[in-house]
Amino acid sequence: MSSPSTSVLKGKTVLPADKIQQIGLLYAVNDKYGGVMVDMKEPMDSHIYVPLLRASISQWRQQGKKGVWIKLPIQLANLVEPTVKEGFRYHHAESDYLMLVHWIPDSPDALPANASHIVGIGAFVMNNKREVLVVKEKHGYFEGKDVWKFPTGVVNQGEDICTAAIREVKEETGIDTEFMEILAFRQTHKQFLGKSDLFFVCMLRPLSFDITKQDSEIKAAQWIPIDEYVNQTYNREHKSFEYIARICSTKSQGSYGGFSAVRPSSGKQNYLYFNGQDFKP
Amino acid sequence: MSSPSTSVLKGKTVLPADKIQQIGLLYAVNDKYGGVMVDMKEPMDSHIYVPLLRASISQWRQQGKKGVWIKLPIQLANLVEPTVKEGFRYHHAESDYLMLVHWIPDSPDALPANASHIVGIGAFVMNNKREVLVVKEKHGYFEGKDVWKFPTGVVNQGEDICTAAIREVKEETGIDTEFMEILAFRQTHKQFLGKSDLFFVCMLRPLSFDITKQDSEIKAAQWIPIDEYVNQTYNREHKSFEYIARICSTKSQGSYGGFSAVRPSSGKQNYLYFNGQDFKP
Numbered sequence: 001m002s003s004p005s006t007s008v009l010k011g012k013t014v015l016p017a018d019k020i021q022q023i024g025l026l027y028a029v030n031d032k033y034g035g036v037m038v039d040m041k042e043p044m045d046s047h048i049y050v051p052l053l054r055a056s057i058s059q060w061r062q063q064g065k066k067g068v069w070i071k072l073p074i075q076l077a078n079l080v081e082p083t084v085k086e087g088f089r090y091h092h093a094e095s096d097y098l099m100l101v102h103w104i105p106d107s108p109d110a111l112p113a114n115a116s117h118i119v120g121i122g123a124f125v126m127n128n129k130r131e132v133l134v135v136k137e138k139h140g141y142f143e144g145k146d147v148w149k150f151p152t153g154v155v156n157q158g159e160d161i162c163t164a165a166i167r168e169v170k171e172e173t174g175i176d177t178e179f180m181e182i183l184a185f186r187q188t189h190k191q192f193l194g195k196s197d198l199f200f201v202c203m204l205r206p207l208s209f210d211i212t213k214q215d216s217e218i219k220a221a222q223w224i225p226i227d228e229y230v231n232q233t234y235n236r237e238h239k240s241f242e243y244i245a246r247i248c249s250t251k252s253q254g255s256y257g258g259f260s261a262v263r264p265s266s267g268k269q270n271y272l273y274f275n276g277q278d279f280k281p
Numbered sequence: 282m283s284s285p286s287t288s289v290l291k292g293k294t295v296l297p298a299d300k301i302q303q304i305g306l307l308y309a310v311n312d313k314y315g316g317v318m319v320d321m322k323e324p325m326d327s328h329i330y331v332p333l334l335r336a337s338i339s340q341w342r343q344q345g346k347k348g349v350w351i352k353l354p355i356q357l358a359n360l361v362e363p364t365v366k367e368g369f370r371y372h373h374a375e376s377d378y379l380m381l382v383h384w385i386p387d388s389p390d391a392l393p394a395n396a397s398h399i400v401g402i403g404a405f406v407m408n409n410k411r412e413v414l415v416v417k418e419k420h421g422y423f424e425g426k427d428v429w430k431f432p433t434g435v436v437n438q439g440e441d442i443c444t445a446a447i448r449e450v451k452e453e454t455g456i457d458t459e460f461m462e463i464l465a466f467r468q469t470h471k472q473f474l475g476k477s478d479l480f481f482v483c484m485l486r487p488l489s490f491d492i493t494k495q496d497s498e499i500k501a502a503q504w505i506p507i508d509e510y511v512n513q514t515y516n517r518e519h520k521s522f523e524y525i526a527r528i529c530s531t532k533s534q535g536s537y538g539g540f541s542a543v544r545p546s547s548g549k550q551n552y553l554y555f556n557g558q559d560f561k562p
Contacts, residue, residue, distance in 0.1 A: 089377070091374070092375075095372070099474070113399060113437070116439075119398050157395075184555035185540075188550075193373070196439055240545040240551060250560050271467065271468050273467070278536060279537055
């Protein structure tokens with residue numbers, strides 16, 4: 001769809017022929033689940049949009065369509081209120097668009113869920129002197145707390161967990177690493193705006209050793225003996241930190257099996273994580 | 282905030298005193314990160330809202346506030362376009378509200394990420410005759426494919442992975458279970474509308490054995506020998522399915538260490554998942 005005129009598809013409909021000519025329909029693409037998706041791209045006045053939407057829904061209902069998706073870029077915020085007034089609800093939003101949905105049949109709404117989890121990583125990086133790479137953060141929860149912590153960060157949409165861990169270590173400390181294993185993960189709820197959170201503790205092998213800390217977020221970064229890290233007061237007072245620290249310590253002694261990352265199909269960008277000591281594909 | 286009048290806070294401001302009396306400010310709550318959150322609840326005309334929003338932003342700027350969050354329930358869809366016009370972008374949406382954000386300082390936007398991942402589970406349930414609980418689905422990807430698969434489902438926002446696995450098995454087959462371990466997980470991307478997906482393979486122990494299948498989604502449900510499950514043509518042709526099936530088979534012989542679920546603090550609703558064979562807290 002490249003302009004308001006091409007966005008109007010004068011296709012099959014149950015409306016009288018003269019009405020079709022007057023109104024037209026919104027351009028929609030069928031999805032795999034018996035629904036349709038309208039990807040609005042060009043500016044449109046709501047007085048033109050609303051009759052198009054109504055005629056389109058009438059046709060989709062006749063065709064037995066189920067879910068209707070309307071993607072409105074933020075530039076078309078003028079169409080949000082009219083779409084809601086026609087019975088749509090919000091599904092999800094990103095910075096630059098809002099997705100609205102409407103379930104046509106009388107059956108229960110079978111539309112898929114919105115993303116529910118924020119995913120983060122913590123990186124356990126130890127050199128061959130049994131020193132771990134730790135940072136103190138300038139902002140956020142640990143601001144002002146005198147706690148050495150692993151480099152941490154958010155896994156971006158579309159990013160592999162193992163890749164995100166390498167990226168965060170490099171960004172915060174300048175150290176190059178290789179991904180080894182996921183040692184543990186934690187699920188928490190209502191962390192931010194009601195969303196849930198998955199935090200993966202990743203073990204990485206350092207490939208370089210000279211620290212160049214990131215100035216904007218990191219107050220200090222250095223290698224410290226693993227026992228000094230584990231025995232910090234903060235870790236002793238916070239059970240999930242204590243467990244994670246002790247799991248890392250157990251791993252450092254070679255007696256812990258975490259999950260390795262394997263790509264089952266060479267072509268696809270999917271990683272499967274499993275206990276690679278106990279199962280060799 | 283319970284009405285338009287109480288939503289107007291005539292607080293500290295740099296505007297002239299007479300102007301404050303005329304305009305007022307939006308009611309906002311400070312967040313932990315130097316920002317403010319406006320939770321709009323009552324209907325408001327955009328001609329009243331826009332001057333309030335402008336005066337509020339002016340004050341927040343003077344106060345050195347950073348991120349501004351405006352939560353608009355879907356009933357207030359009329360305020361979406363005016364908010365966007367004042368420089369806000371979308372952050373995220375749920376069925377019944379849209380969250381907009383604006384970063385006031387000149388520094389780079391440090392607002393937290395939107396949820397990026399949909400989380401799912403697959404349930405490996407084996408009885409003491411080495412039979413696994415499997416289903417055929419009526420709809421979706423496996424519709425029409427003659428494949429026995431584990432019960433699967435989406436982990437809801439706020440729901441623990443181990444709880445979701447028990448719930449899905451009960452819903453689809455009527456079987457009661459106890460959570461044992463996570464055997465593996467898979468991360469995939471662009472599964473739905475560009476979001477990423479984390480799928481956890483959970484081992485559960487059956488506590489009941491008589492199947493009552495759910496009619497709306499499930500075509501068939503039964504116990505079949507584990508080797509019959511593993512050796513299905515579909516699993517042999519799809520590497521990630523093959524690996525998962527073989528991991529489950531390895532586990533069924535007692536020689537595989539998955540991740541157990543432990544609550545580090547008795548009061549908190551957080552689960553830590555780790556190799557419970559190799560690390561005993």
